Each structure stands twice: as C-alpha cells, then as structure tokens.
Amino acid sequence: MGETNGGHDEGRLWTVDEHLTDILRQLTPLEPIDVPLLDAQGCVLAEDVTVPVALPPFDNSSMDGYAVRVADLAGVRDGSPRVLDVIGDIAAGDATLPTVHPGQAARIMTGAPLPPGADAVVPVEWTDAGRGGGPATTMRAHSADPSGATGQVRVHRSATAGAHVRPRGSDVAAGELALGSGTLVGPPQISLLAAIGRARVRVRPRPRVVVISTGSELVPPGEPLTPGSIHDSNSFALTAAARDAGALAYRADTVTDDAEALRDAIEDHLGRADVLVTSGGVSVGAYDVVKEALSGGPFGGAGAFGAAGAFGAVDSFGAAGSSGAVGSSGTAGSSGAAGSGDGGGADGGAGSGDGKGGSGDRDRGGSGDSGGAAGAGGASSSGGGAAASGSGGSGVDFRRLAMQPGKPQGFGLLGPARVPLLALPGNPVSSYVSFELFVRPVVRTLMGMTPVHRPVVRARCVEAVTRSPLGRRQFLRARHHGDGTVTPVGGAGSHLVKALAHANALIVVPEETTDVAAGTDVDVVLLT
Ligand SMILES: Nc1nc2c(c(=O)[nH]1)N[C@H]1C(S)=C(S)[C@@H](COP(=O)(O)OP(=O)(O)OC[C@H]3O[C@@H](n4cnc5c(N)ncnc54)[C@H](O)[C@@H]3O)O[C@H]1N2
Ligand code: MOO
Numbered sequence: 001m002g003e004t005n006g007g008h009d010e011g012r013l014w015t016v017d018e019h020l021t022d023i024l025r026q027l028t029p030l031e032p033i034d035v036p037l038l039d040a041q042g043c044v045l046a047e048d049v050t051v052p053v054a055l056p057p058f059d060n061s062s063m064d065g066y067a068v069r070v071a072d073l074a075g076v077r078d079g080s081p082r083v084l085d086v087i088g089d090i091a092a093g094d095a096t097l098p099t100v101h102p103g104q105a106a107r108i109m110t111g112a113p114l115p116p117g118a119d120a121v122v123p124v125e126w127t128d129a130g131r132g133g134g135p136a137t138t139m140r141a142h143s144a145d146p147s148g149a150t151g152q153v154r155v156h157r158s159a160t161a162g163a164h165v166r167p168r169g170s171d172v173a174a175g176e177l178a179l180g181s182g183t184l185v186g187p188p189q190i191s192l193l194a195a196i197g198r199a200r201v202r203v204r205p206r207p208r209v210v211v212i213s214t215g216s217e218l219v220p221p222g223e224p225l226t227p228g229s230i231h232d233s234n235s236f237a238l239t240a241a242a243r244d245a246g247a248l249a250y251r252a253d254t255v256t257d258d259a260e261a262l263r264d265a266i267e268d269h270l271g272r273a274d275v276l277v278t279s280g281g282v283s284v285g286a287y288d289v290v291k292e293a294l295s296g297g298p299f300g301g302a303g304a305f306g307a308a309g310a311f312g313a314v315d316s317f318g319a320a321g322s323s324g325a326v327g328s329s330g331t332a333g334s335s336g337a338a339g340s341g342d343g344g345g346a347d348g349g350a351g352s353g354d355g356k357g358g359s360g361d362r363d364r365g366g367s368g369d370s371g372g373a374a375g376a377g378g379a380s381s382s383g384g385g386a387a388a389s390g391s392g393g394s395g396v397d398f399r400r401l402a403m404q405p406g407k408p409q410g411f412g413l414l415g416p417a418r419v420p421l422l423a424l425p426g427n428p429v430s431s432y433v434s435f436e437l438f439v440r441p442v443v444r445t446l447m448g449m450t451p452v453h454r455p456v457v458r459a460r461c462v463e464a465v466t467r468s469p470l471g472r473r474q475f476l477r478a479r480h481h482g483d484g485t486v487t488p489v490g491g492a493g494s495h496l497v498k499a500l501a502h503a504n505a506l507i508v509v510p511e512e513t514t515d516v517a518a519g520t521d522v523d524v525v526l527l528t
Contacts, residue, residue: 013402029448032202040185043203044448049178054169059114063164066105067118073158081154089149121164128154204448207274209247211238214280216256234279234431241435245443262293270415280426282408290423294396299415404472405430405494427494433475459486459524465516468509477503486524504528
C-alpha cells in the first residue's frame with residue numbers, strides 16, 4: 001500500500017529519539033480517580049495523603065508480659081525477685097483498663113493499651129508467669145486458666161520507664177504527610193494507607209490498552225495451522241507487555257488484511273481504550289492494511305462513546321476506572337473536531353467520577369491542551385502536518401525510523417478523545433522491541449510514572465557484533481549477566497522469537513557503529 005500514506009512524509013528517516021519525543025509531548029497523564037485501596041496497587045498517588053490520627057493511636061505494649069510501675073522494680077535482679085499483685089488481663093482491643101497501683105501489675109498482651117499507672121512492660125520471660133519458681137517461657141491461655149489474670153507474679157528483672165511500650169505517635173503523628181502525590185503504591189504503601197484508615201485513594205488509573213493484530217495469515221494459538229498460516233504471537237506478546245508496563249490490557253480479535261474491517265474494529269474499540277496498539281500492516285506491501293485503514297477519514301468514536309465496555313471483562317476496576325461522565329466527552333467531541341488541532345476542552349466532568357460510570361469512556365480531561373500541541377506538532381514534525389491534523393486523514397502519521405528492528409512505525413491521536421494509536425511493525429521481534437521503546441513509555445506517562453523508560457546500563461559485550469546497519473540504531477537481543485557482562489542471543493533477524501524469549505536485555509549499537517569488538521562496553525536496555 002505504498003501510495004496510501006495519507007500524504008505524510010515518508011521520505012526522511014526519523015531518529016528513535018525524535019519519534020519518542022514526538023509521541024510523549026502529545027500526551028498528558030490520565031485524570032485521577034478514586035479507587036478502593038487494593039485497586040491502587042501499581043498506580044501513582046494523585047493526592048497528598050495526610051495522617052488523620054497518630055499511629056499508634058495509643059501507648060501500647062510491644063510484648064506479652066506485665067504492665068508494671070518501674071519504681072516497684074528498683075533493685076530487682078535474678079535471685080531477688082519482686083512479687084506483685086496481678087489485677088487482671090488486658091488484651092489487644094480492650095477499651096476498659098484497670099489502673100495499676102503501687103505493688104500491682106496487669107497481665108498485658110502485645111498491642112494492648114498500656115493501663116493508667118503503669119509506665120513499662122516486663123516480658124513474661126522476665127517473670128514466673130504467676131506459676132511460682134523461675135522465669136517462664138509462655139503465659140497460660142486465659143481461656144484455659146483465667147486464674148492467671150489474678151494472684152501474684154514474680155518479676156526477676158527491673159525495667160526502665162517506657163520499656164516495651166510503643167508510644168502513641170511513635171510511628172507517625174497526626175497531621176503528618178503519610179505519602180506524597182506521585183508515590184508509586186506498592187504493598188508497603190497500601191499497608192500505611194490501611195493503617196491510617198484509608199479505604200479509597202486517588203490515583204492515576206491504569207490505561208486501558210487494546211491490542212489488535214492484523215494479518216490474514218494469522219491463526220490463534222490452539223488452532224491448527226493451514227497452508228501459509230502462522231500462529232498469532234504478537235497480540236499475545238503485546239498484551240502481556242502492556243500488562244507488564246502497568247496497563248489494563250485487552251487483546252482484541254485478530255483482523256484480516258481488510259481495511260474496512262480494521263476501521264470497524266478500531267472504531268469499535270476507540271471509546272473504551274486509552275491506548276490502541278496495532279501490529280503489522282505498516283510496511284510498503286500491497287496488503288499493508290493498517291496504513292490503508294488509517295489513511296482514511298477521521299475516526300468519530302461516536303458509536304463508542306458511552307458504549308458498554310466489553311473491556312469490563314478484563315478490567316478489574318473498569319467501572320471504577322471510568323471517571324468521566326459520558327456527557328463530558330460529548331462536550332469534547334463537539335468542541336474539538338477530530339484532528340483539528342485544538343482538541344476541544346474535554347474537561348467537563350474531569351475528576352467528577354463517581355466510580356459507577358460505564359466502562360465505555362474514561363474522561364481524557366487533559367486532552368484539550370495536548371490536543372493543541374498535537375495539532376501544532378503534526379504540522380511541524382511531519383512536514384505534511386496539515387494532512388495529519390485536518391485534511392481528512394485519521395491523524396496517524398506513518399514514519400520510517402533509523403532503527404533495526406522497528407523501522408516502520410505509525411503514531412497518531414484518534415477521534416474526539418484523541419486516543420493515542422501506535423501502529424507497530426508486524427515482525428514479532430520488531431513489534432516487541434517497538435513496544436518496549438515506544439508504547440511502554442506511553443503507558444507509564446499516562447499513569448504519571450517516572451521514569452517512563454526501561455533502565456539502561458553499561459555492560460561489557462563478551463562477543464563481537466558485526467554488520468550492524470550503518471545509520472540505524474540496532475537493538476540486539478542479549479543476555480545481561482550479574483557480573484556486568486552481556487552476550488548477544490541469536491541474530492538480528494526480526495522473526496527470531498526463540499532468541500527473544502531467551503533474552504533479558506537489548507544491546508544498543510549506535511547509528512554510526514557497524515562493528516563492536518568483543519570486550520567493548522555497550523549500552524544495554526534491561527527488559528526485566
Ligand atoms: N520492500 C520492503 N519490504 C519490507 C520493508 C521495507 O522497508 N521494504 N520493511 C521490512 C521491515 S523492517 C518490517 S519490520 C516489516 C514490517 O511489515 P508490516 O508491519 O507490514 O508487517 P507484516 O507485513 O504484516 O508482517 C511482517 C512479518 O511478521 C509476521 N507477523 C505479522 N503479524 C504477526 C503476528 N501477529 N504474529 C506473528 N507474526 C506476525 C508476518 O507474517 C510477516 O512475516 O516489513 C518488512 N518488509
Ligand atoms: O524494522 Mo524491521 O522491524 O527491521 O524488521
């Protein structure tokens with residue numbers, strides 16, 4: 001489909017960095033939403049969380065033992081114990097506390113409030129546990145022997161004031177900042193949020209990524225191959241990669257090399273996606289369907305807005321994720337024509353999510369501003385910007401990049417909601433490498449995460465690399481070892497999925513380099 005390029009400038013080679021910069025500058029993070037605490041895992045906080053009440057909320061015991069008055073234990077040592085009267089049990093959760101008077105002790109459990117009068121706790125191991133004799137190792141269970149909560153206890157060691165007491169506020173004081181906006185929420189953060197009583201928090205949601213593979217030769221895994229067909233691996237790899245990047249990823253049905261069918265599929269998914277990813281059909285062949293489909297007119301997304309989201313099937317908090325009212329997107333649609341460059345101010349209802357909306361649409365409140373940038377960028381970056389932003393094209397720009405694999409790429413913002421679409425090349429290694437370099441940063445940008453890129457380290461390449469294409473940045477599959485060395489795996493072929501599956505890194509061979517001698521330090525992108 002060499003002629004169906006929508007008038008875009010396919011003549012020049014874009015650098016990897018130019019393409020990446022062009023994509024990222026057109027994005028704004030998704031509008032924050034309130035989610036139940038566990039759904040915040042892996043997301044970035046979009047609020048400063050302050051502590052409503054001190055932690056711990058009251059002085060409490062850090063040991064199972066006896067709450068005592070230190071003055072009663074002055075001079076106590078092994079062989080010369082002090083006998084105290086036990087006035088009762090205090091368990092964690094008890095609200096009514098006995099007062100410990102001179103000569104008395106209260107049996108106390110870990111986490112139980114320190115009773116009035118007591119100023120320290122002695123562990124049960126420093127006492128006879130009320131049994132008489134030497135130091136005990138355990139307490140008797142109250143249920144088995146309630147008498148342990150009364151009678152007398154021998155204490156074999158003295159204590160200092162505050163011993164084995166966790167003072168109120170010693171963890172965090174009321175009014176203190178618990179976690180700042182921008183914090184990545186992992187299990188320890190969820191621990192703190194729960195401890196301070198937060199059932200819901202405000203986070204940037206996980207983007208809903210829809211992956212569509214194209215190609216009439218594709219057969220799903222599990223079905224037998226017919227002559228000329230191959231199993232579709234890209235949509236699985238890309239869906240997995242999107243999940244790995246933090247997205248809620250949905251693998252759509254594969255589309256044959258039929259531009260109309262692909263347009264329908266894209267139109268269908270547009271309203272329930274924050275990112276669309278296609279694989280295949282972006283080169284110069286006669287059946288390069290993605291290019292053909294995306295060089296048609298603008299996408300409306302009309303049918304999709306408000307459509308019930310089939311996405312809910314994989315979207316564990318899809319309903320909660322829909323922060324925007326349908327009406328607000330309607331506003332965006334009516335005020336900003338697709339690809340017009342102003343993007344419309346899709347801000348009505350931003351952040352107004354009640355967590356109950358349908359999963360058909362998630363408000364893209366930031367798209368008004370970014371839309372403007374997108375329009376301008378289309379004009380300046382592609383040379384054919386008018387075509388990209390308003391001449392009836394879909395808004396997707398097809399480019400050739402100075403990289404290997406991953407030379408042909410498409411990027412644009414579709415429909416009134418300006419949903420980013422990344423059209424990746426079909427070769428399996430090319431599509432995966434393209435995902436890591438371009439789509440992963442998109443997902444992370446939308447989530448408000450930093451850094452958006454995979455880490456890059458220097459490592460000593462233990463084997464020579466030859467014939468890297470001059471003028472193209474090569475990303476060679478490799479294994480990075482703990483000792484700071486890296487070994488290429490397989491060759492440069494973009495069809496080598498086995499080598500990819502055995503790699504954990506990509507060696508970066510710069511554009512101007514064709515050969516790397518064994519023992520040379522190279523940049524390595526770490527994939528895990
Ligand atoms: N004359 C030229 N031919 C090609 C060029 C070029 O510059 N001039 N570029 C080559 C490069 S580089 C790439 S990369 C590919 C990209 O092609 P497409 O994006 O159009 O991809 P397809 O033609 O649809 O497929 C390429 C290859 O990958 C296989 N494939 C596609 N989809 C899947 C899938 N979901 N799972 C597994 N394998 C898939 C497909 O069967 C082909 O073998 O173009 C080169 N050609
Ligand atoms: O760019 Mo292709 O991705 O070299 O195989």
